[in-house]
Amino acid sequence: MTGSRIAQATGKYLGNSEHFAVTYGDGLTDADLGAEFDFHLGHNKLGTVLGANPPSRFGELKLDGDEVLAFSEKPELSANWINAGFFFFRKEFVDYVDVDPACVLEQAPLIKLAGDSQLSIYKHQGFWQCMDTLRDLEYLDALWAKGYIGAHLVELLKEEGHWVTGCDIDLFEGCEWEKCVPADLDLNKDSRAVTEEDLAGHDAVLHLAAISNDPMGDLDPSITYGINRDASVRLAQLSKKAGVPRFVFFGSCSVYGQGEKLDLEETDPLNPITPYAISKIDSEVMISPLADETFTPVYMRNATAYGFSKMLRTDLVVNNLLGSALSYNEIRIMSDGSPWRPLIHCRDIARAAIAFMQAPAADVHNKAVNVGGNSENYQVKDVADQVQRLIPGADITFTGEVGADPRNYRVNFDMLAEVLPDFKLAYNLESGMEELHSKMVEHGFNAADFEGDQFVRLRTLAKRTDLVLFEETPLAGAYVIRQERRGDDRGFFARAFCSQEFEQAGLVTQFVQVNNSLSAKKGTLRGMHYQLAPHAETKIVRCVRGALCDVIIDLRPDSETFCSTFQIELNAENRDMLYVPKGFGHGFITLTDDTEAFYFVDEFYAPDFERGVRWNDPKFAIDWPIEP
Known part of the structure; x- marks a missing residue:
């Protein structure tokens, strides 16, 4: 639990440090943590907690005995300070x-610390939001916005007078x-949930949605292939069925991987070495057979993007x-700075996509085209030199921490000029970097921005691709676990357990036994059981039938x-699970015949330590759904 993990971490890492910081990792705030630390140093207490005053979710009552003196419906700020988790x-x-x-940190350690008058509160009245429940996730999702290239693409399409339908799950508003x-x-x-009806009536589909670079593709290859390849092929199939004549696919020059020659052309052998690159070339191969006189797909093998966008990224080589x-x-x-990369400004990628959308079908039909400029191939060390010219005092350091980068490709872009003769890049590396530098200075870009999650897609996506959602019950430490299912016409895929996600949520990750029960008759009651320490059990309960x-x-x-x-219906349809921490009694009553359940437990059965309470004890007043 939280307290034991602090004990383990400090024992291993604290060393001679006089102070250390702790956070749960599931709170979002604009609090100045540096100011909180200064406050901590100035108050000479063993601990300081960030206190938040969040909007209330309920109407609040001001009482005098049994009389309500005042009523406030969901006040903007609650009257109570809460533990904001920093x-x-x-x-x-x-x-x-x-x-x-x-x-558990929140139990004996903090209770005792407060009792010893050694805990101070740093009060923060700005933005703070937890992410404990599905409702919290949905609220935070509502804050996110569109993508790095998509921001340019929508703007340019609108400038040309096009009607634009945007399809986005709104992940990245934090970088707007x-x-x-x-x-x-x-x-x-x-994009995996788009229907034929959504696509009907459109003249073109410009498909950007993807796990969007090599490191992020490595985060979970199965998700990468599901989104980048399978969903792309499905979208192309639906586009054709819906009568959409043009399908512009955003691919990548990374399909060349470790190129065996300089100036790689579209007809040269491909050598994809990452899940991201493999997913892109697989998509080209699988979409290509759909091409006919009614449906023109075209595949943009884009150079590495860089440059300013209203949805900034700093996880791209130039921007980084x-x-x-x-x-x-x-x-x-x-x-070591030696790998070659073809570079292109993100706005030029958007401009090229529109040009492919508008080009005569005969010129681009079912073609894969490298998108960039022949003069825009650079070694990474050359990019560093350009940065140093913009910021003369900056030193270049070769850390060598990733060794030799196997992704090394210099690309030829002659075909782009052949199929789009009127298209010219608006930026070169120098002008694109000057614009980005100017914008960063204008917006006060600093180390906190660079180190934070806001502009790094991998960090944000690592959180967002957690496919298990934890919703805490009114009983602290007990959670309803909901699966975020990814489905299509074949069914769905969901992750029921991931030790990393459970650990991030502060839950037990090691289970030693799985129990299986079948109750033949509706109304069968089992429980209420528990085991005493040192054999107290944590359980995860799931109904499978x-x-x-x-x-x-x-x-x-x-x-x-x-x-x-606390009680909840678990059934084979909702697939919800209940996480039962140590110190809880547990039982259930079946609502159907032939009900089957699985229990994951972190302790072996110890009959000498098993205990129970009566299912109908009036002290607990359990509202069993028993039919008369």
Whole structure:
């Protein structure tokens, strides 16, 4: 639990440090944590907690005995300060926690710290939002916006007078530096959920949606192939069925991988070496047979994007080196700087996509075309030199931490001029970097921006691709676990368990036994059982056939919800699971015949430590759904 992990981490990493910071990782805030640390140092307490005053989700009552003196419907700010989850501690705090897996930070350690008058609060009245429940996730999702290239594409299409339908699941609003031009219609859905009806009546589909570069593709290759390849092929098939005549696919020059020659052309052998690159070439191969006189796909093998966008990214080589120089006066190159990369400004990619959309079908029909400029092939060390010319005081450092980068390709772009003779790049590396540098300075880009998650898609996506959602119940530590299913006409895929996700949520990750029960008759009651320490159990309960009403009782004597209950219907349709922490009684009643359930437990069965409480004990007043 949270306390034991702090004990383990400080024992391993604290060393001679006098202070350390702790956060759960599931809160979003604009609080100045540096100011909180200064406050911590100035108050000479063992601990400081960030306190937030969030909007209330409920109407609040001001009482005098049984009389309501005032009523406020969901006030903008609650009257109560809450634990916002960002702490600073002096090293002496480690005496309050231990490595016992049952040690929970929010229970004995913080309660004792407050009782010893050693906990201060740094009050923050700005933005703060947790992400504990599906509702929180949906709220935060509503804050996200469109993509790095898409921001340019929508704007350019609108400037030309086109009606634009945007399809986006709104992941990245946090990097919106300037207000984006909105589409005329926003589908706000996953590309894998687009229907034939959504596409009907459109003249072209410009398909950007993807796990968008090599490192992110490595994050989970199965998701990368599902989105970049399978969903792309499905979208092309639906586009053709819907009568859409043009399909512009955003691919990548990374399909050349470790090129065996300079100036790679479209007909040269491909050597994709990452899931991202493989997914892109697979898509070309699988979409190509759809081409006919009614349907023209074209495949843009784009050079590496860079440059300013209203939806900034700093995880691209040019933007990253410039951001590093602005933040630290140091240009950090993690390789030896020798790999070649073709580069193109993100706005030029958007311009090229529109040109492919408008070109005569005969010129671009079913063609894969490298998109970039012959003069825009650079070695990474050349990019660093350009950055240094913009920021003369910045030093170039070759860290070598990733060794030799196997992705090394210099690309020929002659075919682009042949199929789009009127298209010319608006930017070269020098002008594109000058614009980006100017914008970064204008917006006050600094080290916090560079190190944060806001402009790094991998960090944001690593959070967003968690396919297990944890919704805490009113009984602290007990969670309803919901799967985020990714489906199509074949069915769906969902991840029911991932140790990394459970660990990030502060939950048990190691289970030693799986129990399986079958109840033949509706109305069968099992429970209420628990095991005493040191064999207390954590359980995950899932109903795989039929339906049941699952009930837990908080039997932790020091809990604010001691003797309180929680119940939920688990069934084979919703596939929800209930996470039952140690110290809880558990049982269920079946709602259908032939109900089957699985229990994952982290302790072996210990009959000498097994205990139970009566299912109908009036002290607990469980509202069993029993028919008369």
